[in-house]
Amino acid sequence: MEKRENQILESKKAQRGFSLIELMIVIVILGLLASMLVPKIMDRPNEARVTKAQMDMKALGSALKLYKLDTGRYPSTEQGLSALIKKPDTRPVPRNYRKGGYLDSAVAPVDPWGYEYIYRSPGEDDRSYEIISLGADGMEGGEDYDADINSWE
DSSP: OHHHHHHHHHHHHHTSSOOHHHHHHHHHHHHHHHHHHHHHHHTHHHHHHHHHHHHHHHHHHHHHHHHHHHHSSOOOTTTOGGGGTSOOOSSSOOSSOOTTOSSSOSSOOBOTTSOBOEEESSOSTTOSOEEEEOTTTTSSSOSGGGSOEETTO
């Protein structure tokens, strides 16, 4: 019996913990995995902002169509997207403006980067209107996440 207890104690001493080499191998493996995954995860916020801008433009487009149904025309470029929030007092002043406006907001909408959307009516190429986000850099043109996002694309 005593021999059996000694064997159990010796076996427990041998299995106390990890060696330094084993710990270093695990740390190196975790470092390699992190170096491969972090760049992919870091781009997600930018992808989400682009998607949000596209969804915002669709929602604004729907509000603009409701505005046109009620008033007979889209807001002018001068009236801008704020015409969806408050009845414009510049020409052409709509007669049948919906009480409460067309958006659930008290301020003009901004893109996910905090810049105002550009609104034009009429737009280029015979488009009734255009909504544009200038992307992450807030300037025309650009590539990747700095590229402009347009309502017609």
